[in-house]
Every structure is written in C-alpha cells, then in structure tokens.
Amino acid sequence: MAIKSFGISVTIGGTAIAELTDVSLSGVDVNFIDSTAHDSSGGWKTFLGGLTDPGTIELTGNYKFTDAGQAALISGRGTSVAVNITLSDATNITCNAIIGGYNVSNPQDDKVEFTCSLKITGAITLTA
Numbered sequence: 343m344a345i346k347s348f349g350i351s352v353t354i355g356g357t358a359i360a361e362l363t364d365v366s367l368s369g370v371d372v373n374f375i376d377s378t379a380h381d382s383s384g385g386w387k388t389f390l391g392g393l394t395d396p397g398t399i400e401l402t403g404n405y406k407f408t409d410a411g412q413a414a415l416i417s418g419r420g421t422s423v424a425v426n427i428t429l430s431d432a433t434n435i436t437c438n439a440i441i442g443g444y445n446v447s448n449p450q451d452d453k454v455e456f457t458c459s460l461k462i463t464g465a466i467t468l469t470a
Contacts, residue, residue, distance in 0.1 A: 349430035352401065352411075354441070354460075355423045359411030361404035363455070365427060367435065369397030370466070396462035399425065399439055405446055405454040415458045416444045422463060437466045 373392030439460035
C-alpha cells in the first residue's frame with residue numbers, strides 16, 4: 343500500500359532541518375565487474391556484482407536563515423554527519439553522509455529556496 347510523502351523529516355547530527363519541500367534519496371547503484379574470458383560460453387559476456395555506491399540525498403526547502411538545521415548544512419560543508427530521515431509512516435532511513443554544497447535560489451516573483459546535496463558514505467539502514 344502506498345504512503346503519502348507529506349510529513350517527512352530529516353535530521354543531521356541530531357539537528358532537524360526546517361522548511362523542507364522535497365527530499366530525494368537516489369543513485370544507489372552496484373558496480374558491474376566484467377568477468378568475460380576468451381573461452382566464455384557462446385560468446386556471452388559475464389559479470390560479477392561489485393561494490394555498492396550508496397548514492398546521494400538531495401534536499402530542497404524554503405530558505406530560513408535562522409534555522410539551526412540549515413545553518414548546520416552551511417557550516418558543515420565537507421564533513422560527515424549522521425542522517426536520519428523519517429517518512430510519514432514512521433519508517434526511519436539512517437546513514438552517514440558528507441555534506442556538499444548549500445545553494446540558494448532567488449527567482450523573480452517567487453520564494454527563496456535552498457538546495458543541498460549529501461553524499462552517502464557506507465551502508466543505509468531502514469527500520470520500522
């Protein structure tokens with residue numbers, strides 16, 4: 343059964359990030375190692391599963407200068423932090439991630455938004 347996305351929350355190092363409008367966890371991928379040999383059966387390539395790239399977390403939200411969570415994203419650039427994402431059904435996604443750039447967008451006649459990318463490092467854990 344589907345769950346609604348409204349109500350998601352994110353903390354980094356135990357500090358909540360306010361005013362989030364979109365949270366995306368993407369890019370989890372496995373490296374494919376070519377194991378094909380000259381005597382492989384029927385001329386078909388063969389592969390082994392290699393290391394898993396845990397992907398990235400992309401955050402988008404309403405810019406709020408006074409928010410402690412957004413301030414932690416700005417000051418923590420390049421550092422590894424514990425991340426907890428809680429979905430609307432209380433599922434928790436936990437991992438460690440390196441904080442990337444914090445960007446602010448100022449479109450004409452629209453709200454000021456921020457974006458921040460975090461590179462996940464190590465395993466991702468899901469708990470109910």
